Amino acid sequence: MTSHWIIAATLTAGLSVPALAQDKVKLVDVVELSGAGATSGTNWKSGIDLAVAEINAKGGILGKQIEIVHYDTQSNPGNTRAAVQRAIDEGTYAVLGPVFSGPIGASMQIAQRAEIAQIVGGEAAGLTKQGNQYLFRTSLSQTAAMPKIANYLKNTVKAGSVAVVWVNNDFGKGGRDAIIPELEKAGIKVAVDVATEQGQADFAADAIKIKNANADAVFVYLNEEESARFLRAAKQQGITKPLIGETTLLGSKVIELAGEAANGVKGHVGLSIEAPIPAFQEFGKKFIAKFNYTPDHNGLKGYMAVYMVKWATEKQKKFDKKGVADTLRGATIKPSEEPGILMETTIEQNGDLDRESFLAEVINGKQVITATLPKLKP
């Protein structure tokens, strides 16, 4: 009799495995977990893991648990293409990532052809100018951020000339090409225009060149690790002019790596756990408790990416891959509808975002928000 029960229980368990598999929705995250983008990618991944854990704990999306898979692109565009294709072949519901603009540009057509939403962390202006209806950002585009920085340089810093240092990849070149016309419009002269390499270790020569340009301020647009190395080199060379940047320059990892050299750095920040928004601060506490480090903007972006998928799925009341993109396009997601989005976010038709952003300064090794800037189209 006992053996019958055992057989019955085994059969039941065996039959229930496919049923359990059907109760899951698969999301594949294609991200930079090593290579030049490791800092950004690690934050992005942790943000995703936090969101997935929360959503699953509350019953999942429309009753289905999220199964999350992370593929390391090693910050390599070729690997990214292969990983996105693999994600689609494996039946991902949406593609999350990557974070670096170059690999996004190299892989976005694959998700587009498959008519699957790809929710990315990249900021390069050119990404959303290509008519891809399936690409969605989690951060402001450079086109939205740079006018705010130019205004800040003109009105607050009162700079007549600016030295520009940027990383020579899609992200950096996009930022450089977006800021220079804005500086010119604001009547600010570009004293020197310095390109650096992705993954560059030694910034001494660049810092010397910038110091000798004697501009009123320095605009720094580099990836996180390079930002930290540059700030150290700038301090070593005795650069005392204001160092102004965008979100990457004021991130927690940059502040940690640059140490004292980060103090006094100012800039525009798209997302920050220091922002005067309780939902951001609450996210920061949960993140630190789970991962034991302070998240930068990429942690927030990864977290929001999962909630964008959840919101779009619940809005359409069914699991429809193509429908996710159709629902997101042109939508405004409010925290009152989906608390996981953290702040009101408008997704434009081309995948760009419009939302509030912040001005910040690093004081005593901590990012301090000094002002909140409104949406471009309130």
Add this chain to the structure above:
Amino acid sequence: MAEFIAYLIAGIATGAIYALAAIGFTLVWQTSQTINFAQGEFVMLPAVLVLLAIKLFGAPIWLGALIGIAAFLLVFGVGFKLTVVDPMIKHGVLPLAIATMALSIIMKEGAKDGFSAEAQNFPSFVPSQTISVFGASISLQHLAIIAVAFAVIWALQWFVGGTRLGRQMQATAQNPTVARILGIPVERMVLLTFVINAALAVVASVLISPIYLAKFSNGEVIGLFAFIAAIVGGFNQVRGALVGGLIVGIVDSMAAAYISTQYRLAVPLVLLVVVILLKPEGLMGRKEERRV
């Protein structure tokens, strides 16, 4: 002029690090007639081990440094010679070279998986300040790198040329068979060479990591530039490696300043091609004859 001096000092500082790593190439070449393709990772790893020791044992920086450096010298000085070089050299130089390539990957991926894929802060023993030299602002950190690296290289030269042990090492490098006949403990001399190579890598690692930050991939750039430096200077001469390192460092700095930062990586490679075309044995290298 002040600007030129600043670029020059920055170039010499970077070049001194390349020189330390390049000397490692020449030492291994002299004793085993092979190229250690893990030389860049030899410079990367000590900093990671120091940080790992601090993290694992909660040790203060000085103790972490002692543990990390001792572990490195033991594993990658003595251990490298006993477990990689000795078993492989019997099968020829090529298998050994390939083994060092494998070692390079293991060291890099091991540092990534065992410690972190992200860059980490490495403490500096020198304050981040500048002093004025002929109107140029010179970083104290760069001056410290130059001073320490040159002191170490001078001490190595003195040891090799001015001590009995050093001369035995030199004799072993030049002709192990004759050295053995003369009663020199060849095996011990070779082992000493590998320990010295590891020690040089430790010095380079501790000097450069506060600037480059400690990261598993740092060895790629350092290894490549040190390799170029060793070829430019002369692969079979310690002095050649020193000169080659300084030339590559200065050329890199000047290229970034006066040509374009976008092409700075290409400039040392062009230098390498030019030297190979004009003086294949390197600027200070000596021609070697081989009997077949």
